Amino acid sequence: MNKTKKVQLKGLTISELRDYFKSIGESAFRGEQVFNWIYNHKVTDFNEMQNLSKELRTRLDETCEIAALDFVTSENSPSTGTTKFLFKTNDDKNIESVVIPEKERSTLCISTQVGCPLDCKFCATGLMGYKRNLTPGEIVDQYFQSAKNYEDGEITNIVYMGMGEPLLNFDNTLKSIKIFTAELNKGLSRHRITVSTSGIPHKIKELAESELRIKLAFSLHSCFEDMRTKIMPINKKYSLKENIEAIKFYSKKTKTRITYEYTMLKGINDRDEDVKALVKLCSNTPSKINIIPFNSIKHMAPEGISSELEPTPLNEIHEFADKVRNKNITVMIRETQGDDIAAACGQLAVKH
Ligand code: SF4
Numbered sequence: 001m002n003k004t005k006k007v008q009l010k011g012l013t014i015s016e017l018r019d020y021f022k023s024i025g026e027s028a029f030r031g032e033q034v035f036n037w038i039y040n041h042k043v044t045d046f047n048e049m050q051n052l053s054k055e056l057r058t059r060l061d062e063t064c065e066i067a068a069l070d071f072v073t074s075e076n077s078p079s080t081g082t083t084k085f086l087f088k089t090n091d092d093k094n095i096e097s098v099v100i101p102e103k104e105r106s107t108l109c110i111s112t113q114v115g116c117p118l119d120c121k122f123c124a125t126g127l128m129g130y131k132r133n134l135t136p137g138e139i140v141d142q143y144f145q146s147a148k149n150y151e152d153g154e155i156t157n158i159v160y161m162g163m164g165e166p167l168l169n170f171d172n173t174l175k176s177i178k179i180f181t182a183e184l185n186k187g188l189s190r191h192r193i194t195v196s197t198s199g200i201p202h203k204i205k206e207l208a209e210s211e212l213r214i215k216l217a218f219s220l221h222s223c224f225e226d227m228r229t230k231i232m233p234i235n236k237k238y239s240l241k242e243n244i245e246a247i248k249f250y251s252k253k254t255k256t257r258i259t260y261e262y263t264m265l266k267g268i269n270d271r272d273e274d275v276k277a278l279v280k281l282c283s284n285t286p287s288k289i290n291i292i293p294f295n296s297i298k299h300m301a302p303e304g305i306s307s308e309l310e311p312t313p314l315n316e317i318h319e320f321a322d323k324v325r326n327k328n329i330t331v332m333i334r335e336t337q338g339d340d341i342a343a344a345c346g347q348l349a350v351k352h
Pocket residue numbers: 116117118119120123124125126127162163164165198346
């Protein structure tokens with residue numbers, strides 16, 4: 001039987017699995033059992049589902065499948081311990097996920113699209129262009145397959161910050177979060193999941209209304225509309241002003257603190273006027289700033305704005321951060337992670 005014709009069970013929520021089993025003449029409870037096997041026991045072979053009859057296991061084996069992705073390879077950064085995973089989809093698209101180890105946690109950065117349509121000028125993924133949205137199964141399988149192949153411990157957190165803009169693949173992103181945070185799923189709580197967006201205001205509000213109450217990170221990178229538009233063309237369509245209004249709504253509705261992602265670009269967003277604007281913006285909403293040292297993508301974009309962008313030197317990043325901290329704002333400086341294997345923030349772009 002053709003593999004792609006089978007029903008993909010990974011990526012179905014608990015209610016969808018109940019419905020599926022009812023639709024094939026089984027009790028809805030079978031859906032809960034299968035949910036448990038796939039997402040808690042992480043099995044990929046129906047024969048291991050021991051509380052199902054032999055007959056049902058054989059039937060499922062013939063008509064359904066569990067792996068949405070094929071693991072291709074992983075690469076480890078000897079300097080930081082960051083691990084990058086390469087997966088292949090059923091239609092031969094390559095996608096990447098990265099595990100970033102920190103002191104008390106290991107965060108998996110997952111992708112939601114093949115490529116990305118948004119063309120942020122500091123991002124290698126943007127240079128790839130957009131191929132397609134990932135399915136819920138392909139999104140969640142990055143976690144299950146990375147967990148299986150990660151040799152340095154347990155993955156404790158997930159951030160939707162790999163390839164693609166998660167809020168442009170809203171329904172599938174939402175479904176994947178529902179699977180991760182389902183009551184029956186013992187793996188991950190909502191406190192350990194962050195969605196990072198470059199700013200789609202009506203979708204930020206919709207996410208707030210979803211009651212999932214996961215954490216939100218906003219790719220800010222400049223507090224000035226014109227400069228933000230220059231480095232993030234999406235700002236022309238959805239202005240910073242509209243986004244800030246949506247973010248305030250999100251924070252209030254979910255009672256969560258917003259993270260502002262801020263990639264430090266020399267002469268673009270590291271001036272004294274940027275400090276002032278950042279302080280003013282952060283006074284609006286419970287928030288913190290995550291400063292990301294920039295990894296040049298000049299080698300991929302020999303011309304245009306992307307080729308002109310330079311990193312702010314590390315000592316100046318620290319001075320900038322101190323000036324903001326002096327105004328009682330929490331500022332973290334993210335260590336450069338995995339730039340030796342092109343796994344650092346904004347560097348995910350499949351070469352294969
Ligand atoms: S930074 Fe994110 S939204 Fe912007 S181009 Fe890269 S992947 Fe897309």
